[in-house]
Amino acid sequence: MPRTAAILVIGNEVLSGKVHDRNSYFLCRELRALGVQVARIVSILDDVETIGREARALSDSHDFVFTSGGVGPTHDDVTMDGISHGFGVTAVHHPVLEAILRKHYQGEVSTARLRMALVPDGAELVEAEGLFYPVVLFHNVYVLPGVPEILEQKFHAIRERFRDEPFHLKRLYVNAFESAIADTLTAVVNEFPGIDIGSYPTWNFDEYKVMVTVESRDAALLERGFTSLLARIPPEWVVKTG
Amino acid sequence: MPRTAAILVIGNEVLSGKVHDRNSYFLCRELRALGVQVARIVSILDDVETIGREARALSDSHDFVFTSGGVGPTHDDVTMDGISHGFGVTAVHHPVLEAILRKHYQGEVSTARLRMALVPDGAELVEAEGLFYPVVLFHNVYVLPGVPEILEQKFHAIRERFRDEPFHLKRLYVNAFESAIADTLTAVVNEFPGIDIGSYPTWNFDEYKVMVTVESRDAALLERGFTSLLARIPPEWVVKTG
Incomplete structure (x- = not known):
């Protein structure tokens, strides 16, 4: 049975027409080349309830889910809170991510910066060659950033785990x-x-x-x-x- | 209460990464400029069941829905069948659209060409200055074609009906x-x-x-x-x- 993927694009800037999302297009091309059928893309606002409901629904109905956006240090970066909410767990600071941030920012680790260490409780980290910061995986949901260059670099680092029979x-x-x-x-x-x-x-x-x-x-x-x-x-x- | 819109992008070519959808980006920018909040974009495969379920759900939860794609003469153009299915009506040839096609193609109107006159039973036609072919509206669902130039022309012709308080x-x-x-x-x-x-x-x-x-x-x-x-x-x- 061929494996299916869904993409969840998170960000007011996409729905308000400020940004032409290119991450879903990138992921569709990459996954197609790997033999994975993308069955659904959903783009939503930066809202904890909505993110939670969508992430959970897509996770239940597809083999893989990739989220794009909402993982920075600001008030509108609520992807980790949203996914946690959807799965009924708390968002916690992952010790490995926290250590990377503390080292990177030296003494200057604010609460805002520590938001970038938040993960849904129980998440695992996918480390790969060339990645400064690992990819967060929770259940079958890969959490990727919205900045295209970083999303692409992260996906490339882990792409072989998705390879299937080619189209x-x-x-x-x-x-x-x-x-x-x-x-x-x-x-x-x-x-x-x-x-x-x-x-x-x-x-x-x-x-x-x-x-x-x-x-x-x-x-x-x-x-x-x-x-x-x-x-x-x-x-x-x-x-x-x- | 500000009005909300949803966009339903229909087409295997988007999910397989062959085409970078620009219709949803166009609609997001246009609707934002008109003061309408796009709250959700969903991209799905050319599948009657899926189209029906999505169109119905988006219609129930938003003031307007815009679909993009799946309205040509070929086997994979099943948007009208899908919407009809979702709302429990039959797809019928609209007499006005059929007349336009018969005049345009003169004697050479095949079954395939007549597919372009299909609408969900009860649909209305939105005529506007400069439109060769009217826009099909069913409940609050505006059915637009996938070819960007035609979608843009059609939306421009009817845009003033969506104008709201500006952002x-x-x-x-x-x-x-x-x-x-x-x-x-x-x-x-x-x-x-x-x-x-x-x-x-x-x-x-x-x-x-x-x-x-x-x-x-x-x-x-x-x-x-x-x-x-x-x-x-x-x-x-x-x-x-x-």
Whole structure:
């Protein structure tokens, strides 16, 4: 059974349109390349109740959850409080994180700075090569920061633990309207269970009108399905494959 | 009571990382500028059951819902079927939309093309200046297409119906670490209920270390809160305000 993931984006700045979230896009690409199906992304406000309810619900229904945002020193960084609330545990200072902060800030460790050592009680730390600060894991929830460069660095450090059977993908670019190939795509999807076909029209783009993606976990099945699809499309409509 | 909105992004291509969704970012910015609070974004796969469940839940808990994607002629365009399913109605061909399609495609209206006339039974059409094809509205759910240029054009045509009391915003850029100003931000938030403060650290950026946003629906309150915040930040840390 392929494993599924969910992404929880936490931050008023995303919902108020101040920031174009790129963390969920990064995680979707990375997880796809690792063979993991992202089944759901939810973006919510910095609110303890909401974070708790969502983190718990996503954790119960997916193999992995990745949260993005809300883990700094300020009043609006309430991800750890939220997750703790959702699972009915308290947020506590993790001794290993606290030691890292005390060393880093020397004598100047304020209450605000110590907030960065908060974890839901029972959380484990995932250490990895090249990480100054470990990743916090609670149940199946990986807690990642909102700053894209740090999130990316942390995910890269731990990515191999998520690797699964790969997805195989082929693309077909056609110079015809989507509605002209729709029946053909439906026929191929029905004939080859285990194959997914996506159809993505372009807008004001000269090279091709539609990109068709054909995917499967089964490479041989993908080849058969793709060959069958190609045979049904008039050759003069095919711009390229890849 | 300020009105809230939710966005439902529908499409395997987003969750598989093939496409970086920009429709939710566009809608968040537009709705914010109109004074509407986006409270939730959910991104899901092209699946009738899931679409139905989500659309119904978001509709019940928000003033407006905007869906993006899944309204073309192909097998994976199942947004109308999904919404219909979620509300327990059938998807039917809307006579006005069908007439537009028949005129546009002249004699060549296939079953696939007619899928673009499907709406949940009972849906209304929102016509507006400059729209070739009206926007489908079912209960409080506005159904928008996934192609960004068309979604943007459609939203612009109907945007005035969402206008509410505006949000007022001021920004402060500081050249200090977030943890150094965290206690000050908390104090101002506690002292001025009705003001929201966000704190956004930069990464490898020379001009400033943190952008602080201060917002309120009440312009006079915002002025007071912002003045109070500025008075508490050492002047040598202030890069600029705006």
